[in-house]
Amino acid sequence: MTNKPRQPGVTEMAAPKLARKELVELLRAEFPEMFHAKSGYDVEEVWHGGCRVRRHYSERSVRPGGTLSGPTMMALADFTMYVAVLSAIGWVPLAVTTNLTINFLKKPAARALIAEARLLKLGKRLAVGQVDIRSEGDDDLVAHVTSTYSIPPQTL
Amino acid sequence: MTNKPRQPGVTEMAAPKLARKELVELLRAEFPEMFHAKSGYDVEEVWHGGCRVRRHYSERSVRPGGTLSGPTMMALADFTMYVAVLSAIGWVPLAVTTNLTINFLKKPAARALIAEARLLKLGKRLAVGQVDIRSEGDDDLVAHVTSTYSIPPQTL
Amino acid sequence: MTNKPRQPGVTEMAAPKLARKELVELLRAEFPEMFHAKSGYDVEEVWHGGCRVRRHYSERSVRPGGTLSGPTMMALADFTMYVAVLSAIGWVPLAVTTNLTINFLKKPAARALIAEARLLKLGKRLAVGQVDIRSEGDDDLVAHVTSTYSIPPQTL
Amino acid sequence: MTNKPRQPGVTEMAAPKLARKELVELLRAEFPEMFHAKSGYDVEEVWHGGCRVRRHYSERSVRPGGTLSGPTMMALADFTMYVAVLSAIGWVPLAVTTNLTINFLKKPAARALIAEARLLKLGKRLAVGQVDIRSEGDDDLVAHVTSTYSIPPQTL
Numbered sequence: 119m120t121n122k123p124r125q126p127g128v129t130e131m132a133a134p135k136l137a138r139k140e141l142v143e144l145l146r147a148e149f150p151e152m153f154h155a156k157s158g159y160d161v162e163e164v165w166h167g168g169c170r171v172r173r174h175y176s177e178r179s180v181r182p183g184g185t186l187s188g189p190t191m192m193a194l195a196d197f198t199m200y201v202a203v204l205s206a207i208g209w210v211p212l213a214v215t216t217n218l219t220i221n222f223l224k225k226p227a228a229r230a231l232i233a234e235a236r237l238l239k240l241g242k243r244l245a246v247g248q249v250d251i252r253s254e255g256d257d258d259l260v261a262h263v264t265s266t267y268s269i270p271p272q273t274l
Numbered sequence: 275m276t277n278k279p280r281q282p283g284v285t286e287m288a289a290p291k292l293a294r295k296e297l298v299e300l301l302r303a304e305f306p307e308m309f310h311a312k313s314g315y316d317v318e319e320v321w322h323g324g325c326r327v328r329r330h331y332s333e334r335s336v337r338p339g340g341t342l343s344g345p346t347m348m349a350l351a352d353f354t355m356y357v358a359v360l361s362a363i364g365w366v367p368l369a370v371t372t373n374l375t376i377n378f379l380k381k382p383a384a385r386a387l388i389a390e391a392r393l394l395k396l397g398k399r400l401a402v403g404q405v406d407i408r409s410e411g412d413d414d415l416v417a418h419v420t421s422t423y424s425i426p427p428q429t430l
Numbered sequence: 431m432t433n434k435p436r437q438p439g440v441t442e443m444a445a446p447k448l449a450r451k452e453l454v455e456l457l458r459a460e461f462p463e464m465f466h467a468k469s470g471y472d473v474e475e476v477w478h479g480g481c482r483v484r485r486h487y488s489e490r491s492v493r494p495g496g497t498l499s500g501p502t503m504m505a506l507a508d509f510t511m512y513v514a515v516l517s518a519i520g521w522v523p524l525a526v527t528t529n530l531t532i533n534f535l536k537k538p539a540a541r542a543l544i545a546e547a548r549l550l551k552l553g554k555r556l557a558v559g560q561v562d563i564r565s566e567g568d569d570d571l572v573a574h575v576t577s578t579y580s581i582p583p584q585t586l
Numbered sequence: 587m588t589n590k591p592r593q594p595g596v597t598e599m600a601a602p603k604l605a606r607k608e609l610v611e612l613l614r615a616e617f618p619e620m621f622h623a624k625s626g627y628d629v630e631e632v633w634h635g636g637c638r639v640r641r642h643y644s645e646r647s648v649r650p651g652g653t654l655s656g657p658t659m660m661a662l663a664d665f666t667m668y669v670a671v672l673s674a675i676g677w678v679p680l681a682v683t684t685n686l687t688i689n690f691l692k693k694p695a696a697r698a699l700i701a702e703a704r705l706l707k708l709g710k711r712l713a714v715g716q717v718d719i720r721s722e723g724d725d726d727l728v729a730h731v732t733s734t735y736s737i738p739p740q741t742l
Contacts, residue, residue: 188683189665192660216690217529219687220687221394345508374504375531375532533732535706574706576730
């Protein structure tokens with residue numbers, strides 16, 4: 119009853135506009151307060167139109183009942199979608215979220231979260247994507263997200 | 275940039291609670307005004323937690339510019355999701371939609387629409403699913419839907 | 431626990447780009463198969479950035495349990511949103527839905543439905559709005575909708 | 587083109603299940619890592635089925651281009667919805683988000699954010715609400731949210 123996670127190491131995906139290493143360096147420089155070595159985000163893989171991001175488990179995000187907070191997962195989904203958009207259009211940091219819908223499906227485990235994003239549509243001004251979030255090591259979906267990003271006009 | 279459609283004829287999916295033939299007969303009897311031989315809906319395949327429905331092309335649904343109307347696709351997504359829910363819980367016709375989010379991604383062709391639904395979560399009271407809609411013969415998504423259905427308490 | 435309906439007859443709203451009478455004539459001419467005297471839609475009032483539409487009660491839309499079908503309400507919301515967009519930008523019939531989220535809140539009565547739309551944002555290319563649907567004569571919300579419309583570039 | 591903010595000090599709203607002062611104390615005790623004097627959240631007013639929360643401006647949430655991050659607003663919406671749910675059902679801290687849809691409408695100012703939530707439906711197991719987010723001092727909507735919360739069974 120799940121969307122199967124993409125098998126790591128499969129190389130049929132097209133190369134992204136920005137290689138993972140370069141993208142991570144640009145993100146760290148542009149968003150020092152949001153993405154840095156201690157943030158818990160790890161961009162594991164990037165391909166054209168998609169990516170996989172791991173968010174380390176953190177006691178700070180735990181809610182009563184042992185679940186992880188909704189906002190933790192919303193922020194992860196938004197960040198992963200952002201990386202997926204950049205993977206297809208290159209370094210356009212002013213791309214912004216216009217809308218996001220998240221469905222929480224299953225209580226996550228006390229482990230890292232793995233988010234996988236793929237673009238469903240890429241236009242000149244809008245990109246629409248889907249993000250699947252799972253607990254590390256588990257095939258079941260913890261949350262399912264669809265989101266739209268606005269791409270600002272780019273002067274060449 | 276798409277969710278690949280399920281390959282017809284692949285038999286790894288579990289058997290549904292209701293076989294396709296029986297389900298179609300029950301739908302025709304219960305919803306004479308909505309689902310009958312002339313409605314344009316054809317339930318092509320049903321498995322446990324999912325199904326595929328074909329909606330015949332109809333001049334009546336065409337909008338200016340040659341596209342198909344949004345409500346045509348919303349109704350198709352809602353029906354397909356309904357069938358997916360019944361495929362997992364059996365004949366519970368009073369299951370109703372509690373919410374639905376649809377993203378229109380690409381203008382559909384002047385051809386039949388194929389909707390494929392799969393449940394992402396099945397609880398005692400709620401089922402959450404995803405529906406992908408494509409133009410027949412095309413891999414690109416025309417619309418992407420997530421929806422929640424409410425399952426009424428069933429007395430045994 | 432509801433969004434209060436707009437009081438009819440209050441005249442503080444700005445005049446729409448198209449008067450109601452002219453808009454209805456244009457709609458009937460452009461969408462003969464969708465909006466005509468027998469369709470059940472009645473555009474009651476139009477103001478700049480909003481409108482109110484009444485959908486007549488119809489036995490055809492009734493579902494088991496006496497409720498009205500989800501697609502009936504989705505189509506009403508989409509149409510009402512469309513009219514709200516046109517009320518603000520004038521006659522641009524190629525404006526199309528890009529996304530819609532509907533929450534079904536309460537089982538509707540066996541009466542007419544009243545949908546009230548208001549734009550939350552109007553940009554050059556996108557309009558975002560909210561549609562509240564009630565059963566005629568009842569203050570409680572039957573459904574709540576947010577939707578985004580895409581406005582095609584207009585050559586002058 | 588906006589939903590008018592509720593006028594502070596108007597007393598026609600019914601009293602909440604928990605008074606604001608008591609609710610804030612319970613929140614601080616239960617969620618020390620999330621809601622405390624330095625968190626930036628200030629529950630300004632609580633009534634039955636709704637509330638208003640102010641989120642202080644923080645340099646940490648600023649994104650390139652001067653806007654505030656999407657996740658900042660998603661977290662604010664989720665927290666405000668949570669308080670609205672508790673306002674109607676009392677202290678049930680295990681109520682959790684099942685889904686949330688957010689539309690970003692306008693770039694927020696470099697000022698505090700004001701979120702106002704109201705429940706649209708309150709059932710035994712689910713609550714559906716709407717949250718309007720504005721920049722302090724501005725009537726225009728910055729973001730519009732609808733969300734569903736799940737209410738766990740409560741043993742008496």
